[in-house]
Amino acid sequence: MDRDTIRTMLRDMLRARAFEEAAAQAYAQGEIAGFLHLYPGEEAVAVGVLHAAEPGDYVVSTYREHVHALVRGIPAAAIFAELLGKKTGVSGGMGGSMHLFDRERRFLGGYAIVGETFPIALGAAYAVAYRQLPEAVLCFFGDGAVNQGTFHESLNMAALWRLPILFVCENNRYQIGTEIHRHSAVTEIYKRACGYGIPAEKVDGMDVLAVHEATRRALARVRAGEGPQFLEMETYRFRGHSMADPGSYRPTVEVQAYEANDPIAATLRGVEFHYPSADELGSGHDCIQGFCDHCCQEGHLDEAALARLRQEVADEIAAARDFARQSPAPSMDDAWAALLRNRRYDRLFEEQAP
Amino acid sequence: MTTMRYWQALNRALDAEMAEDDAVLLLGEDVGLYGGTYRVSEGLLAKYGEWRVRDTPISENSFTGLGVGAAMLGLRPVVEIMTINFALLAMDAIVNMAAKIPFMSGGQFPMPLTVRMPGGVARQLGAQHSQRLEAMFLGVPGLRIVVPATPQDAYWQLRQAIRSDDPILVLEHELLYFTEGEVDENLPAPPLHQAICRRAGTDLTCISYSRMVSVAEAAAEQLAKDGIAMEIIDLRSLNPVDWDRCMHSVEKTHRALILAEDPRFGGVSGELTATLQERCFYWLDAPIGRLAGLDIPTPFNGALEAASIPRVADVVTAAKALLSPDKER
Numbered sequence: 001m002d003r004d005t006i007r008t009m010l011r012d013m014l015r016a017r018a019f020e021e022a023a024a025q026a027y028a029q030g031e032i033a034g035f036l037h038l039y040p041g042e043e044a045v046a047v048g049v050l051h052a053a054e055p056g057d058y059v060v061s062t063y064r065e066h067v068h069a070l071v072r073g074i075p076a077a078a079i080f081a082e083l084l085g086k087k088t089g090v091s092g093g094m095g096g097s098m099h100l101f102d103r104e105r106r107f108l109g110g111y112a113i114v115g116e117t118f119p120i121a122l123g124a125a126y127a128v129a130y131r132q133l134p135e136a137v138l139c140f141f142g143d144g145a146v147n148q149g150t151f152h153e154s155l156n157m158a159a160l161w162r163l164p165i166l167f168v169c170e171n172n173r174y175q176i177g178t179e180i181h182r183h184s185a186v187t188e189i190y191k192r193a194c195g196y197g198i199p200a201e202k203v204d205g206m207d208v209l210a211v212h213e214a215t216r217r218a219l220a221r222v223r224a225g226e227g228p229q230f231l232e233m234e235t236y237r238f239r240g241h242s243m244a245d246p247g248s249y250r251p252t253v254e255v256q257a258y259e260a261n262d263p264i265a266a267t268l269r270g271v272e273f274h275y276p277s278a279d280e281l282g283s284g285h286d287c288i289q290g291f292c293d294h295c296c297q298e299g300h301l302d303e304a305a306l307a308r309l310r311q312e313v314a315d316e317i318a319a320a321r322d323f324a325r326q327s328p329a330p331s332m333d334d335a336w337a338a339l340l341r342n343r344r345y346d347r348l349f350e351e352q353a354p
Numbered sequence: 355m356t357t358m359r360y361w362q363a364l365n366r367a368l369d370a371e372m373a374e375d376d377a378v379l380l381l382g383e384d385v386g387l388y389g390g391t392y393r394v395s396e397g398l399l400a401k402y403g404e405w406r407v408r409d410t411p412i413s414e415n416s417f418t419g420l421g422v423g424a425a426m427l428g429l430r431p432v433v434e435i436m437t438i439n440f441a442l443l444a445m446d447a448i449v450n451m452a453a454k455i456p457f458m459s460g461g462q463f464p465m466p467l468t469v470r471m472p473g474g475v476a477r478q479l480g481a482q483h484s485q486r487l488e489a490m491f492l493g494v495p496g497l498r499i500v501v502p503a504t505p506q507d508a509y510w511q512l513r514q515a516i517r518s519d520d521p522i523l524v525l526e527h528e529l530l531y532f533t534e535g536e537v538d539e540n541l542p543a544p545p546l547h548q549a550i551c552r553r554a555g556t557d558l559t560c561i562s563y564s565r566m567v568s569v570a571e572a573a574a575e576q577l578a579k580d581g582i583a584m585e586i587i588d589l590r591s592l593n594p595v596d597w598d599r600c601m602h603s604v605e606k607t608h609r610a611l612i613l614a615e616d617p618r619f620g621g622v623s624g625e626l627t628a629t630l631q632e633r634c635f636y637w638l639d640a641p642i643g644r645l646a647g648l649d650i651p652t653p654f655n656g657a658l659e660a661a662s663i664p665r666v667a668d669v670v671t672a673a674k675a676l677l678s679p680d681k682e683r
Contacts, residue, residue, distance in 0.1 A: 058427075060423075089460075090460075091458060091459050091460040091462070092460025092461065093460070094457055094458055094459070094460045094461075095458040095459060095460065099458040099459070101455075101458065101459035101460070101462050101463065102462070103459070103462040103463060108423070108426055108463075109455065109458070109459065111451075113446060113450050116419070116446065116450065116451060118416065118419070119415065119416040119417075119418070119419020119420055119422065119423060119447060119451075120419060120422060120423040120426070120451065121423060122416060122419065122420045122423055123419060123420040123421060123422055123423020123424035123425070123426065123427070123431075124423045124424070124426065124427050125423075126420055126423070126424050126429075127423070127424045127427035127428070127429045128427070129405075130379070130405045130406075130424075130429070149413075149415060149416075150415055150416050150419065150446075153411070153413035153415065153416035153417075154413075154416045154419075154420075156411060156413070157410070157411060157413065157416060157417070157420065160411070335457075337461060338456070338457050338459075338460050338461040339456070339457050339461075339495065339496065341456065341461035342456050342461070342464050342465060342466075342518075342519035342520045343498075343518065343519065343520050345519070346514075346518050346519075346520070346545075346546065347545045347546075348545055348546065348547040348548075348594055349545050349547055349548045349594075349596050349598065349599075350544070350545060350548055
């Protein structure tokens with residue numbers, strides 16, 4: 001992989017972490033209301049997958065989708081403004097944290113009902129296949145979603161009609177507070193795809209390079225007309241399910257072990273030449289710390305460059321938050337306009353009653 | 355002008371829209387090779403191929419959701435749900451997805467999705483297959499609902515629904531599929547949601563929709579023999595409702611009778627009555643009358659089934675009672 005791609009991926013992982021931590025802070029300070037589901041710990045998945053995709057591909061995501069949107073190129077400011085319900089938000093303040101949509105960037109939404117991403121992706125892929133276009137559809141979902149009926153219904157139809165979908169399971173091992181061994185009879189999720197004849201693979205979701213490589217190969221098969229493909233990304237969320245959830249059902253030792261495997265740290269480990277300290281060796285594997293280390297070790301960047309990168313990211317996210325704060329709120333007229341926009345060409349009744 | 359059956363009119367409408375726009379496609383159980391359980395898509399698979407006339411597995415939520423996703427990319431899917439009773443399995447796709455996405459995206463995504471489904475009390479299909487669930491969809495902002503009563507309306511309302519960028523439910527009635535009527539395929543059709551006066555009258559206004567319009571028409575014939583002129587307004591649409599035409603009629607007759615096939619409690623008739631009462635109170639010479647289905651699952655027994663929804667005699671009695679304000683109703 002070329003150095004620019006690696007650096008861009010590292011930057012996006014750092015942006016993702018910084019964005020979510022800023023969102024958590026804004027929530028704690030009362031600027032964000034409602035539900036807020038954060039992504040720290042899982043960055044290697046969104047970044048690895050989306051950097052292996054083409055700009056023309058469609059993305060369907062869940063309610064934990066800020067980072068997918070960010071990595072897809074939606075400006076941090078437009079996402080942050082949406083979290084604050086502002087008119088300048090990517091969904092005009094009508095969607096909120098769980099419903100980011102961007103037609104131009106083919107971001108088909110965040111869905112807040114578990115299992116909805118499957119049929120949306122199915123429909124998008126049906127349209128692509130019917131029009132014989134080269135795009136693929138990326139369908140994200142969590143381990144909890146695989147027990148919804150739509151998972152089975154949609155995988156069946158996707159395989160039956162050989163639709164161009166890459167199913168990406170972000171297996172963080174918890175459906176809110178229920179651990180996977182308590183919610184699934186078969187906990188190796190990739191095996192479920194076999195029931196529909198869909199090629200499936202389990203991937204270390206804390207390793208952005210492994211995610212990228214697996215995605216690249218799977219998308220090549222999708223584009224070669226081999227039908228849907230399935231990747232199970234083994235990952236972990238450092239925070240609770242949402243800001244309302246302290247995550248206290250998870251053993252501390254488990255959380256610490258995954259934090260030690262931070263995907264960003266893992267990324268950084270390779271970027272600059274760096275002997276891990278005793279503390280680092282003793283800790284687990286945050287994907288970010290890991291990637292930082294990797295990038296340093298491989299000579300893709302050094303400590304100074306990394307510090308610059310972190311500063312740029314911090315500045316970008318701070319600016320996004322300021323923009324969101326200063327943006328105007330939408331009016332009720334804006335809300336009606338969003339609802340009625342699609343009937344603007346329709347004549348509902350004759351103007352004059354008889 | 356051609357005489358045809360209701361199902362044929364729907365078939366012609368699909369054919370016309372598919373011929374005109376290759377973004378239009380059909381999806382549903384047995385819509386292709388089998389031709390549709392009520393023959394509505396007969397002949398279309400041979401003409402347009404399997405990518406445009408797609409037989410689906412029995413997976414209502416996901417194939418309706420497929421329609422939603424395809425509509426987001428600009429196709430104009432027409433989803434057939436074999437009966438409205440099965441739409442309960444697709445509520446997530448209809449209510450949480452189709453009705454919400456255009457709005458939640460701040461108006462970015464169109465939703466040119468049409469969902470067709472038959473319903474109503476037919477002939478002894480049992481309680482699970484005889485439901486009238488339109489009221490469930492009334493409380494869902496973002497959905498539009500049309501209820502054609504004649505082959506002419508079936509033809510034009512389906513065509514207009516397909517052309518619209520909003521999600522529209524076309525609620526058909528199982529007993530209407532084999533009724534006949536004149537269809538003019540060249541007419542400038544009335545707007546999709548406009549109510550129509552089916553019969554002019556001066557003594558009272560009967561407001562109804564779908565199959566109950568024909569019950570009202572039969573009752574009006576009988577009432578005419580007793581010198582009572584009942585005007586009939588066919589709503590044609592339940593969301594939005596053409597209140598202006600309803601009010602115009604009530605202003606003239608001063609009496610209104612709402613006639614609906616769905617259950618009375620929490621049904622369509624309640625919403626119609628409440629709003630008309632608010633708007634027409636000072637014109638009314640009597641409280642608005644309301645006839646609807648009994649609040650009971652549909653019995654299988656034929657006689658009980660018939661008695662569970664308004665019949666012609668019930669309409670005649672209700673109309674006469676409305677005209678005799680002194681009489682206890």
